Amino acid sequence: MSLTRDAVVAALREVTDPESGADLISADIIRALNIDGGTVRFVVEGRDGAMTESARKAAVERLEALAGVEKVLAVATAPAAPKAAKGPPPELNIGRPKQQGPQKIPGVERIIAIASGKGGVGKSTVAGNLAVALAAEGRRVGMLDADVYGPSQPRILGVSGRPASPDGKIIMPLRNHGVTMMSIGLMTAEDEAVVWRGPMLMGALQQMMNQVRWGRLDVLIVDLPPGTGDVQMTLTQKFEVTGAVIVSTPQDLALLDARKALDMFAKMNTRIFGMIENMSTHICSNCGFEEHIFGHGGAQADAERLGLPFLGEIPLDIEIRKAADGGAPIVVSAPESRQALAFRAIARELIEAGAG
Numbered sequence: 040m041s042l043t044r045d046a047v048v049a050a051l052r053e054v055t056d057p058e059s060g061a062d063l064i065s066a067d068i069i070r071a072l073n074i075d076g077g078t079v080r081f082v083v084e085g086r087d088g089a090m091t092e093s094a095r096k097a098a099v100e101r102l103e104a105l106a107g108v109e110k111v112l113a114v115a116t117a118p119a120a121p122k123a124a125k126g127p128p129p130e131l132n133i134g135r136p137k138q139q140g141p142q143k144i145p146g147v148e149r150i151i152a153i154a155s156g157k158g159g160v161g162k163s164t165v166a167g168n169l170a171v172a173l174a175a176e177g178r179r180v181g182m183l184d185a186d187v188y189g190p191s192q193p194r195i196l197g198v199s200g201r202p203a204s205p206d207g208k209i210i211m212p213l214r215n216h217g218v219t220m221m222s223i224g225l226m227t228a229e230d231e232a233v234v235w236r237g238p239m240l241m242g243a244l245q246q247m248m249n250q251v252r253w254g255r256l257d258v259l260i261v262d263l264p265p266g267t268g269d270v271q272m273t274l275t276q277k278f279e280v281t282g283a284v285i286v287s288t289p290q291d292l293a294l295l296d297a298r299k300a301l302d303m304f305a306k307m308n309t310r311i312f313g314m315i316e317n318m319s320t321h322i323c324s325n326c327g328f329e330e331h332i333f334g335h336g337g338a339q340a341d342a343e344r345l346g347l348p349f350l351g352e353i354p355l356d357i358e359i360r361k362a363a364d365g366g367a368p369i370v371v372s373a374p375e376s377r378q379a380l381a382f383r384a385i386a387r388e389l390i391e392a393g394a395g
Contacts, residue, residue, distance in 0.1 A: 056068060058094070083115045164191075182196065289337035297341065321354065
């Protein structure tokens, strides 16, 4: 008989949360529960680190004894316990988090963040195409899809299946189109929402950065979620980020948020390699008429005003959309097209700037 979610939940109800005294389900500390065949994955989110880890171990032991379970992968997450204060109170530095000793990922030469101030500007499509464009230029490229709430790189890069883990700790990434890739989207069902709070987001990012066996890479592209939140701060504080690329459409609303993203990276002392104007122009496939649906030149004007490099324009084109939806980015599916050549030109700009 196949393993069911109800059976797993029933087993978790038999485990007591040492922090609240209730069972794990009633205590509402189980997150991202996923059953894939005989493999069970979940996160235990508590407040006390030691008690949360105790609950995780008890849950794993109970589930391993459940009929139909082959493997249990569980993570415990909790805020760090406060230490007793010594000396004068610390100086408040609101809005400017102090660096916590950024670390380098073994084997990874450069980390490039692809960011946007808001969603809907085509950031992930640009990131996927830039990754394969850099690979086409002879670079060893990795892609970390850190857009936890909307992971789209598995679809864009045509990757499916579950990453393997030989020891339950190291995660083996998948590979396609010359790009080594890892995404939270590979760990959950395509239509399953990831309902995580900040500490879980930060923990997931650090696990994917540190526990994935990336191998030797010239550049690791990190597709960030839109905005200026926990994932962006964790990436720049915990890891040696070489620089960031900001993607925006030309319209004023998108540029307003793009400026906030630029300001965030400035506060985190992260280099900006430049701005890309996506959906810059549309050419009618029937009559050849060129129309600037979202305006034109806004990102270039902002880059010039701020003294930043302008990396290039990407058109609003149905072939780019079709290629991304089909799992073979336009750089791969139509390498000689003007759309693909636009991405290749930007990739060469990044290489010349030391980002590739």
